[in-house]
Amino acid sequence: MRRQIPLFITFFVGTLLILSVFIPPMETLGEDFTLFFDIIAVFAFFLGGGNLVRVHITKLIKRKPDWGFSVVTLVGFAFVLIVGLFKIGNPGDIASSVTAEGSWFQESFNYILNPLQSTMYALLAFFVASASYRAFRAKNREATILLVAAFVILLGRTPFGMALTSWIPESLSIFQIPNLAIWIMNSPNLAGQRAIMIGIGLGVVSMSLRLILGIERTYLGDDRA
Amino acid sequence: MEHFAIWVAAFLTMGIISFLYKDNAWYKLSEAIFVGISAGYWFVTLFWDNIYGKFWVGRGDDAMLYIGAFLGLLMLMRLVPKVGWISRWPLAFIVGATAGFYLINYFSSNVMRQVEDTIMPLLGTDYSATTYDMIGNIVIAVGTFSGLVYFFFSKEHKGVFGGTAKVGIFFLMITFGASFGYTVMSRMSLLIGRLDFLFGDWLGMIK
Numbered sequence: 001m002r003r004q005i006p007l008f009i010t011f012f013v014g015t016l017l018i019l020s021v022f023i024p025p026m027e028t029l030g031e032d033f034t035l036f037f038d039i040i041a042v043f044a045f046f047l048g049g050g051n052l053v054r055v056h057i058t059k060l061i062k063r064k065p066d067w068g069f070s071v072v073t074l075v076g077f078a079f080v081l082i083v084g085l086f087k088i089g090n091p092g093d094i095a096s097s098v099t100a101e102g103s104w105f106q107e108s109f110n111y112i113l114n115p116l117q118s119t120m121y122a123l124l125a126f127f128v129a130s131a132s133y134r135a136f137r138a139k140n141r142e143a144t145i146l147l148v149a150a151f152v153i154l155l156g157r158t159p160f161g162m163a164l165t166s167w168i169p170e171s172l173s174i175f176q177i178p179n180l181a182i183w184i185m186n187s188p189n190l191a192g193q194r195a196i197m198i199g200i201g202l203g204v205v206s207m208s209l210r211l212i213l214g215i216e217r218t219y220l221g222d223d224r225a
Numbered sequence: 226m227e228h229f230a231i232w233v234a235a236f237l238t239m240g241i242i243s244f245l246y247k248d249n250a251w252y253k254l255s256e257a258i259f260v261g262i263s264a265g266y267w268f269v270t271l272f273w274d275n276i277y278g279k280f281w282v283g284r285g286d287d288a289m290l291y292i293g294a295f296l297g298l299l300m301l302m303r304l305v306p307k308v309g310w311i312s313r314w315p316l317a318f319i320v321g322a323t324a325g326f327y328l329i330n331y332f333s334s335n336v337m338r339q340v341e342d343t344i345m346p347l348l349g350t351d352y353s354a355t356t357y358d359m360i361g362n363i364v365i366a367v368g369t370f371s372g373l374v375y376f377f378f379s380k381e382h383k384g385v386f387g388g389t390a391k392v393g394i395f396f397l398m399i400t401f402g403a404s405f406g407y408t409v410m411s412r413m414s415l416l417i418g419r420l421d422f423l424f425g426d427w428l429g430m431i432k
Contacts, residue, residue, distance in 0.1 A: 017325030076261025149402025191368020192400025201335025
């Protein structure tokens, strides 16, 4: 029964949502289920937050290597939680939005989370540069095509690309690097993207069918759970 | 206050950048702050939007909300080892609903819609296509078809089929190259944004 009931729920809910597309009175079912998702997501986050605290407290108690950073994580988590849930440092009264400009919660986003997040992503520029050093070697025909396409797109998005080919007459403007970059993005790139998208679409459809029909059961985990 | 906040942001920004030298304590400190603050941020946002916003401010009398809350509570059963298996029920609900939702939507948007947009009238729907458009449409149709042939692994890639798959690889390489170039540019713009913050907002060297 521990496996049968979840399998039935998956089958029932999945089938119901598919039918709802074809039966007009059931059209709002998708919206209701989205509402369930949002609420379940909060409880899942309770679980995730609780797990984060448990992992770091265990690390702290057992004095594992770098346990000091676990203290920082816990303090940061508790700080935002207290400031956000009790609206501490909020301009106006308790009824004002937690994300109001000037609130401690919003300021922690603006001056801590946002810089950290963008710098993390910006750091990838260096790793991409190092990866391109390895990838940008025309070892064979396929790699050469990749190299040329990437190079044209990179140059096409910079003023340098424009300056480099501005001498080409208007009648042959397609060969100017910015125009060539646009053509690559709109034609051959789009073709490849479409092939990938159709492949993904068919894959998702077959995986959804496997889940609804109970062929794919790995999400249930093992029976010890 | 704002001055202090800018210094904090600069300290954390440089902490993350310091990873380029090597994994160090400054980076780990910034990373630990990032994990703690972001977990707390999403926790609080979800609480105000979905619990407070829907149960208190919104339509708290809607029975549907309580079904969602009940499923959410079942999810927490995972914390009690003896009845942990009950947490599979909301999980099964999410998996089933996602499967049903995606089956229709992906088939519609990723398959049918893409096929429809690929098989275009050569001269355009109102015969207004230019040579440039026609070449573009042919390239898209040939590229999509050959790309799909490449992804078909149930038949050995030999002969005409193999040749078509080879053409498909060329199109896919252009796609990967274009995506690569695009990713580099977007990361670069983020990096420029951070450098602008450091040299402009923090050090005041850029006016």
